[in-house]
Amino acid sequence: MPTGVQFRGTLAPNQTQRWFTYNWSAVQHVLWEVVPDTARPGAAEVSWSVGIERADPAHVTYWITINNLTNASVQFEARYAIVA
Numbered sequence: 001m002p003t004g005v006q007f008r009g010t011l012a013p014n015q016t017q018r019w020f021t022y023n024w025s026a027v028q029h030v031l032w033e034v035v036p037d038t039a040r041p042g043a044a045e046v047s048w049s050v051g052i053e054r055a056d057p058a059h060v061t062y063w064i065t066i067n068n069l070t071n072a073s074v075q076f077e078a079r080y081a082i083v084a
Contacts, residue, residue, distance in 0.1 A: 011068035
């Protein structure tokens, strides 16, 4: 199963931001996960949602919205896994 980090970023306290990543094969099944690089034990630091746009018959664009749930800056990685 191919996996990797598509991008890294930083969110300000309580910030929500949306990114996109394009030209993915429409026949692949891709899972997304956002993992904080900043250790803060005790509570969730980020949440995320993924939207999908059909760019053309063969490709999709993923729209990833990431929310910082803390009152401090958070660095993160947006990871993917192609499962089919």
